[in-house]
Amino acid sequence: MRQLATLGGCTRPIRLAGHRTEHRLDTTTGEIGPAFHHLDSNDLPAGDLLVRCGNRRTTRCPACAETYRRDTYHLITAGLRGGKGTPEQVTSHPRVFATFTAPSFGPVHNRPTAPGGRTRTCRCGRHHDQDDALLGTPLAPDRYDYEAAVLWNAHAGMLWRRFTIYLRREIARRAGLTQREFAQHARVSFAKVAEYQKRGAVHFHAVIRLDGPTGGDTPPPHWAGAELLTDAINAAAANATVTGPVLGNRAHSFAFGRQLDIRTIKGNDLDGGTALTDRAVAAYIAKYATKGAETATGTLDRPLKFVAELASLDISPHAERLIRTAWALGARKDLEHLRLRAWAHMLGFRGHFSTKTRRYSTTLGTLRQARAEWRRLQAAIARGDTSPQPHDQEDEHDETTLVLAHWTYTGTGLTPAEEWLSASLAAPESAPASEGMATRD
Numbered sequence: 001m002r003q004l005a006t007l008g009g010c011t012r013p014i015r016l017a018g019h020r021t022e023h024r025l026d027t028t029t030g031e032i033g034p035a036f037h038h039l040d041s042n043d044l045p046a047g048d049l050l051v052r053c054g055n056r057r058t059t060r061c062p063a064c065a066e067t068y069r070r071d072t073y074h075l076i077t078a079g080l081r082g083g084k085g086t087p088e089q090v091t092s093h094p095r096v097f098a099t100f101t102a103p104s105f106g107p108v109h110n111r112p113t114a115p116g117g118r119t120r121t122c123r124c125g126r127h128h129d130q131d132d133a134l135l136g137t138p139l140a141p142d143r144y145d146y147e148a149a150v151l152w153n154a155h156a157g158m159l160w161r162r163f164t165i166y167l168r169r170e171i172a173r174r175a176g177l178t179q180r181e182f183a184q185h186a187r188v189s190f191a192k193v194a195e196y197q198k199r200g201a202v203h204f205h206a207v208i209r210l211d212g213p214t215g216g217d218t219p220p221p222h223w224a225g226a227e228l229l230t231d232a233i234n235a236a237a238a239n240a241t242v243t244g245p246v247l248g249n250r251a252h253s254f255a256f257g258r259q260l261d262i263r264t265i266k267g268n269d270l271d272g273g274t275a276l277t278d279r280a281v282a283a284y285i286a287k288y289a290t291k292g293a294e295t296a297t298g299t300l301d302r303p304l305k306f307v308a309e310l311a312s313l314d315i316s317p318h319a320e321r322l323i324r325t326a327w328a329l330g331a332r333k334d335l336e337h338l339r340l341r342a343w344a345h346m347l348g349f350r351g352h353f354s355t356k357t358r359r360y361s362t363t364l365g366t367l368r369q370a371r372a373e374w375r376r377l378q379a380a381i382a383r384g385d386t387s388p389q390p391h392d393q394e395d396e397h398d399e400t401t402l403v404l405a406h407w408t409y410t411g412t413g414l415t416p417a418e419e420w421l422s423a424s425l426a427a428p429e430s431a432p433a434s435e436g437m438a439t440r441d
Contacts, residue, residue: 002382003045004422006375007052009063011422013414015048017041018407025402032402037383041407046418048410056353058290059301065290071367072354073286076191076207079216079361080265080278086361087217094210094226095265097281098233100163101257102152102201106144109134136198137318146325148252149201150348151244154338155254156194156202157351159242163256164188166236171210174232175223185221187211191356194349195288200322202349203257205285207265207360208233215359226264233262245335289354300345307344322347 007013019040024033041049055061056068074084080095082088111128112120122128128135138144172182192206210229212218237256244252263276300315300323307327310320326348330340343350414422 003050004418005425007050007063007422008067009422009425010052010061011063011414011419012053012055012061012412013050014053014409015046015411015413016051016407017048017410018405020403020405020407023402023404025400027400046415049407050414053412056290057301068364069286069290071364072193072289073282074367075356075361075364076282076285077278079189079191079207079209079356080282082216084362084366089219090209090211090216091278093216093220094224094229096208096226096229096233097263097265097276097284098206098208099203099259099261100160100206100237101203101259102149102156102197103255103257105146105149105152105199105201107139108136108144108199109139111135133316136200137316138199141318141321146321147247147329149199150322150326150329150340151252151338152254153200153202153346153348154340154343154350155242155244156204156349159240159254159256160192160204160351162242163236163240164190166240167208167232170232170235170239171228174228175221184213186224187213187215187359189215189357189360191285191354191360193285193288193354194351196347196349200319200347202347205288207281207285209360211359216361230262230264234260247332303342303345319347 019038021035021039022037023035025031026033039049041047052067053061053064054068055064058065078084078086079090082090107123109122109124109128109132111122111130114120119127124134124139168182168188169179171186171188172179175182175185177185187210188208189211190206190208192204194202194204196202208229209216210220210224212220237260241253241255244254246252265276265278265281300313304310304323304327307324310323313320315323323344326340326344329335329348330338330342330344338348339350340348
């Protein structure tokens with residue numbers, strides 16, 4: 001029971017066979033002391049060491065995806081409000097929430113809204129419900145530019161990088177500085193996540209912050225403000241382009257779409273009335289950190305080995321055509337660097353779903369390490385250790401820990417009996433938590 005409880009509800013744990021032994025090591029003399037803790041998978045009730053899968057996708061493992069969402073929420077919040085190693089003075093720095101969309105590849109079924117928020121009729125002449133399966137699908141599939149849509153996804157990460165370069169240039173120009181001088185006065189920090197629109201095109205949500213030269217611990221210069229930052233973002237997004245491949249007689253190039261939404265954080269609107277506060281923005285971004293193409297478009301959450309697999313899968317015709325287009329383009333030698341077949345299930349997008357600059361806030365690795373340390377201390381207490389010490393406190397002494405371990409992969413998942421026990425353990429905690437969820441003020 002204890003072994004399953006440590007999984008936190010993970011439904012696809014990694015099974016490992018092997019052993020781990022911990023020794024005290026005197027860092028002064030190099031003397032290795034006797035073993036004070038030994039773990040052997042043969043002694044465990046499951047016969048294997050069970051380790052959480054850590055998958056961020058809700059469709060693969062809801063429990064691990066929830067952990068990832070919470071971590072992303074805390075990461076974003078720290079960069080907006082301070083904490084977890086980030087100074088609280090970042091709250092006074094210019095900060096905006098920006099959404100960058102993809103260009104059009106052809107008209108699709110949608111739910112256009114009037115200025116008052118009223119939903120208007122789609123071009124097809126119908127009023128679509130919010131959950132209508134037609135949303136995002138082309139009005140005329142034979143005229144939809146599937147090739148450009150897949151290639152846009154494949155180049156979206158490069159386009160974002162180009163935008164960040166242009167953004168620093170645009171800010172420096174408005175401040176009357178050269179790029180080298182700009183680095184001595186200010187720094188751009190950001191955190192972003194990628195989201196799939198229903199049509200299968202990637203777009204980005206980002207928190208962009210203007211700091212002093214060393215990051216959040218230094219105040220921005222006197223000329224830095226949200227208005228200047230917004231103006232620079234508009235200019236950089238308009239100028240950033242990435243040259244794509246030449247296919248047939250067509251030369252592809254990629255830029256962001258015309259719909260660019262930039263809002264100063266602490267305004268009054270976000271996602272239908274939710275206040276644009278620090279917590280609301282963090283919750284909004286974290287919501288998309290656990291979603292992939294399969295959530296928006298009904299496509300796959302795993303790679304394909306053969307395109308023939310599509311015949312037995314229940315996916316929409318639009319998603320299938322995007323995947324087949326990616327697969328066909330992936331056969332071209334001149335597009336080999338895009339690895340489109342490996343990422344066909346992602347409709348060509350191969351970038352990270354959440355990224356940030358180094359000085360924005362803490363890291364996911366630091367948050368995971370803190371959680372692992374807490375679990376280690378809890379395990380030590382359960383073993384009867386009356387005075388467990390965190391690793392960082394142990395390092396202050398002349399002793400440290402030598403770990404000797406050997407593990408081999410034996411499989412993934414739980415046995416039917418383990419699944420039943422795991423579900424029983426998770427049942428009392430099945431109520432959804434509110435941490436990191438957007439709230440209405």
